[in-house]
Amino acid sequence: MRWLSDPLLTVDHLSMHFGGIRAVSDLSFTAGRRDITALIGPNGAGKTTVFNCITGFYKPTSGRLAFAREGLAELDDVAAITRSARRHARMASGDIYLLERMPDFQIARQARVARTFQNIRLFSGMTVLENLIVAQHNILMRASGFTILGLLGLPPYRTREAEAVKTATYWLERIGLLPRADDPAGDLPYGDQRRLEIARAMCTDPVLLCLDEPAAGLNPRESAELTKLLCAIRDDHGTSVLLIEHDMSVVMNISDHIVVLDHGVKISDGASDFVRDDPNVIAAYLGVPGDDTTAEQRA
Ligand SMILES: Nc1ncnc2c1ncn2[C@@H]1O[C@H](COP(=O)(O)OP(=O)(O)OP(=O)(O)O)[C@@H](O)[C@H]1O
Helix, strand or coil: CHHHHCEEEEEEEEEEEECCEEEEEEEEEEEECCCEEEEECCCCCCHHHHHHHHCCCCCCCEEEEEEECCCCCCHHHHHHHHHCCCCEEEECCEEEEEHHHCCHHHHHHHHCEEECCCCCCCCCCCEHHHHHHHCCHHHHHHHCCCCCHHHHCCHHHHHHHHHHHHHHHHHHHHCCCHHHCCCEHHHCCHHHHHHHHHHHHHCCCCCEEEEECCCCCCCHHHHHHHHHHHHHHHHHHCCEEEEECCCHHHHHHHCCEEEEEECCEEEEEECHHHHHCCHHHHHHHHCCCCCCCCHHHHC
C-alpha cells in the first residue's frame, strides 16, 4: 500500500466547476510512488478533468495537488509551502511542488509529470525516431545554450544529441519499433502509434506518467503488449503511472491501486480485489438496484 506509506501525489479536496457543472467535487486520494494507479468510473465521471488539473491544463476551482518528487513529504512541510505563496520548495526529503499553482509547461519540465491524451497526438509526418527526438527538445535546447551553438554542432550539443538518439533508440527497442524508426509515424498501425506515444512521453524521463485511455481501440494482442510495457515502465524504470482506462481487464491486471469516481465524487479507493467487490462500484457501473438506468446513461 505505497499510496499510503509513500505517496508521490496527494490530491487534497480537489474541486473543478465549469459554471454550474461540478465536474469534480471535493476529491481526495493519493498515488503511490512506483505504483500503477488507475482512475476509473463511468463516462462523464470527471476522470479527464482530474488529469487536466494535475497536468496544469485546468486551474482547479479549489484544492491542493502536492507532488513529492523524490521522497516522503512531511505534512508540516506541505502545510508550510501552502501557507506561503510558493509553488515549490526544496526540503530535506527532496523537491515538493504544489501543482495547482503551476502552469502546464512547468509541471512537465520541473515536476516531471508527462501525459498522453485520449486522441493520438503524434507528429504523423515525422519519422518514428524524429517523434522521440523532438520530445527531448528541451534538453537539446539547454545544451545549445539557446543560441546557434546547436546549429554549429559544437561538442556539448553533439554529445546531448547523441544521448537523445540513444534514449530514443532504447525506447524504440522496448516497444519493438526499431525496424520502423525511419517510417512516418502516421503509417504505423493504431496500436503501435499508441505505444509510440508512451515511448515519447518516457523520453522526457518523467517521475509520473499520466495516460488517458491508452488501451482505447486496441485489439487483445495490442492490449497485452501495452500491459507488458506499462509493467516494465513501473518495474524496470521505477516510474509511477496514473492511468484512466475503461478496459477493466487491463485495469485489474496491472493496477496496484484503483480510485473510482462517479459524478465527480470518489465512491471507492483501494486495491483491485477490494474495488472489484465494492457494492458502490458495482452499482455505479451496472445501475443501482431498482433503478433501470445505468450510471453511464445518467451522466
Ligand atoms: N471544459 C469543460 N467545460 C464544461 N464542462 C466540462 C469541461 N470539461 C469537462 N466538462 C464536464 O465535466 C464532466 C466530467 O467530464 P470528464 O471529461 O472529466 O469525464 P470523464 O470521466 O473523463 O469521461 P469519459 O470517460 O467519457 O472521458 C462532464 O459533465 C463534462 O461535460
